[in-house]
Amino acid sequence: MELINNDDGTWTLSKVSELEHLMLSRLPESADSTGCEEAGNRLFPSPISPEADFDNEKKSSADSDWKEYIEPELRVEFRDSLKIVADDLGKAQMAKDEEVNCYEFNIPTAHADYWCSALNQARIVIHYRYNLPDEDGVLDMDPNPEKWMATLQSEIYGMLMEFLIKKVLWVA
Numbered sequence: 141m142e143l144i145n146n147d148d149g150t151w152t153l154s155k156v157s158e159l160e161h162l163m164l165s166r167l168p169e170s171a172d173s174t175g176c177e178e179a180g181n182r183l184f185p186s187p188i189s190p191e192a193d194f195d196n197e198k199k200s201s202a203d204s205d206w207k208e209y210i211e212p213e214l215r216v217e218f219r220d221s222l223k224i225v226a227d228d229l230g231k232a233q234m235a236k237d238e239e240v241n242c243y244e245f246n247i248p249t250a251h252a253d254y255w256c257s258a259l260n261q262a263r264i265v266i267h268y269r270y271n272l273p274d275e276d277g278v279l280d281m282d283p284n285p286e287k288w289m290a291t292l293q294s295e296i297y298g299m300l301m302e303f304l305i306k307k308v309l310w311v312a
Contacts, residue, residue: 141153141156141160142155145249145307146246149250150248151247151249151252151307151308152244152245152246153244153245153247154235154244154245155237156232156242156245157242157243158241158242160243160296161232163292163297164229166293167258167259167297168222168258170262170265170266171218171222171258171261171262172265173265176265176268176269179264179265183264184211184214186202186203186206187202187203218258218261220254221254221257221261222258224251224254225255228245228247228251229245231245231246232244232245233245233246249308252304252309253309255300255304256301256304256305256309259298259301259304262297266293266294269290270287272287272290272294
């Protein structure tokens with residue numbers, strides 16, 4: 141996969157292999173925290189620390205307000221980001237690189253924040269769903285094929301997120 145920050149208000153993912161395309165196509169479903177309580181708690185944490193010195197009534201009130209006013213908006217923002225990313229992924233074009241078919245995506249720079257949000261959300265869910273190691277860069281060669289694929293998927297998402305942050309979002 142080659143990542144290019146273009147001068148025309150877009151960025152490009154080119155030379156995307158079949159495997160990388162598969163990993164990217166799984167992004168929206170991988171970001172779904174349904175059925176993974178730990179990931180849901182990380183994505184939508186209580187505003188009150190468990191160690192906070194609040195009485196139960198104040199804590200319950202704050203948690204209730206959070207769930208009523210803040211969490212739904214966060215869920216909508218996550219869902220909107222995933223929809224934009226899914227739309228971008230649906231616009232893949234086939235290309236040839238040294239006689240090998242590959243995919244190419246040309247994505248508006250304005251979508252970079254949405255991609256970072258979706259990639260981060262997916263990495264968090266994958267981490268908790270598959271109990272991946274806490275340290276980035278530690279590839280667990282677990283014999284379980286699902287966990288191995290989840291690790292690879294998380295690494296690809298992390299690499300793409302790093303590119304977006306360093307080369308697209310923080311460009312002076």
